[in-house]
Amino acid sequence: MKLAICSAPKGRPREFCVDEALAQALRVFWSKGYEGASLTDLTDAMGITRPSLYAAFGNKEALFRKALDLYEREKLCYMSQALDAPTARDVAERLLRGALEMQASDCEPRGCLRVISSVACGVEAESIRDEVIARRKSSMEALIKRFEQAEEAGELPDHMDAEGLAAYLGALLQGLSLQAGAGASREELERLVETSLAVWPTR
Amino acid sequence: MKLAICSAPKGRPREFCVDEALAQALRVFWSKGYEGASLTDLTDAMGITRPSLYAAFGNKEALFRKALDLYEREKLCYMSQALDAPTARDVAERLLRGALEMQASDCEPRGCLRVISSVACGVEAESIRDEVIARRKSSMEALIKRFEQAEEAGELPDHMDAEGLAAYLGALLQGLSLQAGAGASREELERLVETSLAVWPTR
DNA sequence: CAAGTTTCATAATGATCGGTATATAATCAC
């Protein structure tokens, strides 16, 4: 009994690489947002026709979710890695510098796909918005847990709580992404990061 | 020769109040963004028909600009007032608390119209986006100037520059607006503000 | 009253939106 894993595909073979097409779709969503990206924008960038897109990815919303998965897997991996840093300050530094490096890249869109997908929008994008907000929430909860550890380890000043510090750092990261998306230079973003690190609270 | 100022209006009188209609339009743009707000959304909220809207405001883009003017005049006035505060720290406190009070209001949309209008978008909204970004830039330049004053007054730590501090505070305010727009509670926003003030750099 | 002017409501414009029906082309198993 043969396993299905190596079964030869039936029918006409696909003429494009799904992963490459998805990467191109990600770039479009990243630079134009979910609503701003039309199917024409997407198919043009992906180099495929509309029926091919629908056959391979379902529909626009499903395509966005797959693109968002790819984005978080490839571009936001520094965020979960940062939590392994030894101190709360090191966590913050890794997050800020990671965001800076990503936003300062010249060959990729500016701004953060999560941030631009979580702002006000028309009705068609509300479920997308809700999902992105939920994903951010779980990221923030992980950050809060990490800062609670630091709190117990006595790293934080007495009057400072883990939730407040996480919301504070999250706001800085969101602002960094917004400013990058609005065209800030690398130097400006560096100044922002250095200032943030300079004021980071130590006990 | 009579002056035109007190001339009686000819023709059929307008049946709606332009200012009230503009205020309603602002609420729609504020909660849905420029692209997310359809003309049907707008005319429904304003209680007028499409031709009336075009006769009174020009077109969708001109209506948005007038709504943005109103927004900055009525909702963002605390920002310019904050610059009069005696110290850099007081400026920051007024800005953060002013943003908090505005975002915590229950009877108005959450988030900041400037922030949601400056993110990635489709082609039709690019000129809007550019204008909003330009307006924010001039606000930031005023903040930088105010912090340069503080720098000369010796208020800032030696290794800290006005531009970096302004970008830093601006990022916090942007993050605050984003989190408010994403549904953060007043308590969460308060914690964010208190943490920001607690870490504010003093010489 | 009638002429002139402006706003009103209705309905239509062409363009674009996301999504598909249809037919053809390329591969498989037999």
Next chain:
DNA sequence: GTGATTATATACCGATCATTATGAAACTTG
């Protein structure tokens, strides 16, 4: 070869987009 299956390309679908043409209604002036 034939039949089944899947991907391709073209063209189309109804819905919605911002904008406007049209004509009746409401007002001022003469």
